[in-house]
Each structure stands twice: as structure tokens, then as C-alpha cells.
Amino acid sequence: MYTAKFSPDHLISECVDRIRAVTDAPLAHCDIALQTVLQVLKPHLSDSSCWNLLEQSSQNYQVDIATCHDRKVLETCSSALYGIFQEKQELSYSAEQDDEAICTQLVSFCDVVKKTDYRIPLAVISANHWDWLGQLLIVLQTDQNDAVREQLLITLKILMENCGDPVKKYLLDTQLAISLVPLTQKSNGIQIPALKILALMYTVVGDDVAVPLEQMVSKNPKNWKTPKNVADHLNTEFFRRLYPHINDYDKVDVLELCTNFGGLIESQQDSAPFSLFEPMRDDPYSCAEFGIVLIQETNRKCTARRLKFLYHVIELGEPILTKMFYENDLKVLAHVLARESINHDDREVRQLCLCSLRLLLSTDIVNADEDIQYALDNFDEN
Numbered sequence: 001m002y003t004a005k006f007s008p009d010h011l012i013s014e015c016v017d018r019i020r021a022v023t024d025a026p027l028a029h030c031d032i033a034l035q036t037v038l039q040v041l042k043p044h045l046s047d048s049s050c051w052n053l054l055e056q057s058s059q060n061y062q063v064d065i066a067t068c069h070d071r072k073v074l075e076t077c078s079s080a081l082y083g084i085f086q087e088k089q090e091l092s093y094s095a096e097q098d099d100e101a102i103c104t105q106l107v108s109f110c111d112v113v114k115k116t117d118y119r120i121p122l123a124v125i126s127a128n129h130w131d132w133l134g135q136l137l138i139v140l141q142t143d144q145n146d147a148v149r150e151q152l153l154i155t156l157k158i159l160m161e162n163c164g165d166p167v168k169k170y171l172l173d174t175q176l177a178i179s180l181v182p183l184t185q186k187s188n189g190i191q192i193p194a195l196k197i198l199a200l201m202y203t204v205v206g207d208d209v210a211v212p213l214e215q216m217v218s219k220n221p222k223n224w225k226t227p228k229n230v231a232d233h234l235n236t237e238f239f240r241r242l243y244p245h246i247n248d249y250d251k252v253d254v255l256e257l258c259t260n261f262g263g264l265i266e267s268q269q270d271s272a273p274f275s276l277f278e279p280m281r282d283d284p285y286s287c288a289e290f291g292i293v294l295i296q297e298t299n300r301k302c303t304a305r306r307l308k309f310l311y312h313v314i315e316l317g318e319p320i321l322t323k324m325f326y327e328n329d330l331k332v333l334a335h336v337l338a339r340e341s342i343n344h345d346d347r348e349v350r351q352l353c354l355c356s357l358r359l360l361l362s363t364d365i366v367n368a369d370e371d372i373q374y375a376l377d378n379f380d381e382n
Helices: 008-023 027-045 051-059 069-090 095-115 119-125 127-142 146-163 165-172 176-184 191-201 236-248 251-269 274-282 284-300 304-315 318-324 327-343 347-361 370-377
Strands: none
Touching: 008 027, 008 051, 008 069, 027 051, 069 095, 069 119, 069 127, 095 146, 119 127, 119 146, 119 165, 127 146, 127 165, 127 176, 146 165, 146 191, 165 176, 165 191, 176 191, 191 251, 236 251, 236 274, 236 284, 251 274, 251 284, 251 304, 274 284, 274 304, 274 318, 284 304, 284 318, 284 327, 304 318, 304 347, 327 347, 327 370, 347 370
């Protein structure tokens, strides 16, 4: 009779895969569940010569991203979707059938991505030089069904949130940003996920990150010209429309887009991106709601990119600030900057807070009270 070879690592991996398949629980929970079951069984089986090996393997469990259950499921799902992407482009069968199939498969695909180790979907979508993701983008750019486009956008959001910067860097080097801009100007709901994708994509960090030139505008306003396809670029006119309509989107997404896009552009051209701040200079009243969000979110969480953006807003000067912000809000902002210049853990953030605070105090809008003066006097350079 054939006797299976005892392999504790393989047995533990197979048990986790079975739990994952039967319960549909997140992968991390399946590992915990198995360890809990082993603890229940331990008093009854601890005398077994194999027990210590099983227990050790369970404690050291690492998912095999090449052969695990989720890898097989994602590859099957991605293969089915790839076929649908091809059919979409070839228009070889009914759009109605196509739309239902693609939405159903994308929902299933995203469900696995959210519940598994990020390395598994990353390996699947980046295979063959990101061919699968490239095909998805083609469908997004060409399909006219908003339900399909919205599900495609949700998929991109989940991939960026779960797989991080590798996905963002790939998307940044494509035409995605330019193709999303027209969707952000619709009013049927698709504008919200479209802007969210833009906001997420530009959160990417790294010395090797660069915004393609076609997504940028001239840093010199005297040389700036409106391109013929102005609606397809993240330029001055785009932000001039965006600020007054901030309530049409998730407000934080608008802020994140501005601060992160601005931060990437500034790191490339060593100056503030003209496109973001010229609308504020031209019509500060229309940017007032955006200003409220800027202060609220800076109070909630100070980041280097937000603070650099804030500094450039303050640089616009007192005539602009008094129209864009309430005086009391600027006083609140001064206290936020004072607090974070003392308390924040990150040295760069503390320094940026101090720079913005000093610039704000150089206007006649805000004066240094006892708390602000304490922050100025006790700033720690280290």
C-alpha cells in the first residue's frame, strides 16, 4: 500500500489552502485559524512524533505565492478576463453579454485581491510585462458603458491599495491620467472613482518616479499655452474647474490629487507647479471650500507633500488668503502648525510646519500668541 510521505510544511500549506477555499476568509485569518485548531488538538496529539514538526511549520508558515490556492484562482479569473478584454476590443459578440461577464469576473477578481497576500495579484498582473493590466486599460479607454468603466476603476483602486507602488508606477507611465480627465468632468457619478484613481496614482513615492511630460504644463507661465485638447490634461484649466466643484467628489481625493501631483511635479522642475495655484490667484473665492478642506486635513494629518502645497498657498499673499480663507480658520491653522512643529515625529514635517508658520505670521492676518511663540522658541532642529 502506498504511504504518503510526511512533509509538515506541505501539510500546513495545504491545510491553509483548504481553509481559504472553504471559508473564503482572508488568507491571514486562515493561518490564524489553523494555529487555533492545532492548539485545541495539542493536548490529545502532543505525544505524536510528528506534532512538534507540525507546530513549528505552522508557526513559520509562509504562503507559496507560486502554487497556493489564491494564485490558482487569480490566474483562472485573470485568464477569463483577458479573453473578455480581447473580445471587447474585437467586438465579436454582443455588448450586453460582454458587459455582464466582465463586471462579474472583475468583482470576483477584486474579492480575492483584497483577501490574499499582495505579492500574489502583483505577480499575476505584472506577468509578460504587465500585459494583463495593459489590456484592462485599453478597455477602460475605449468602452462606453459607465457600469463597466466604474468596475474597471474600482479594480484599479483595489490593485493600487493592495499592491502599492509597483502598480502606481506602471500606471503613471501610461496614458491613464489623460484618459481619466474627461471622466472626472462627467456628472453621472463616474467622476468620483475617476478622480479617486488620479489621487491614488500620484501618491507614489521614490527617486525613480517621474510624471510624463504630457501630463504636465510649462513651469513658466509666460510660456504656457493651452493645448488643443485642453480637457485631456492636468493643466491650469483642469484645476480651475476642479476647485469650485469640489463637492462633486470626495473632497479629500481632490486635496490628495493636488498635493501629490504638485509634489511630484515640483520634485521634477524644482518650482511650484503653476497650474495648481494660478486658479487661486485668479479667483480665490471659488477656492474657499478647497481651503477649508486643506486646513481640516492638515489638522488631521500632516504630510510633507501637504505642507509643501500649503506653503505655496500661503506664498500667494495676504490679498489672496483673506478671500480664500476665514480669518479664524487661518488662526486655527497657525496653531496646528505650531503644535506639529513641536510634536510631530518626522523631522522634515516639523521643519515644513515651522516654515509655513513663519510665512503665515509674516502677514498681518495672524499674530503669535503664547502657544505659537512657545513653538517658535522651542523648535528642535534634530
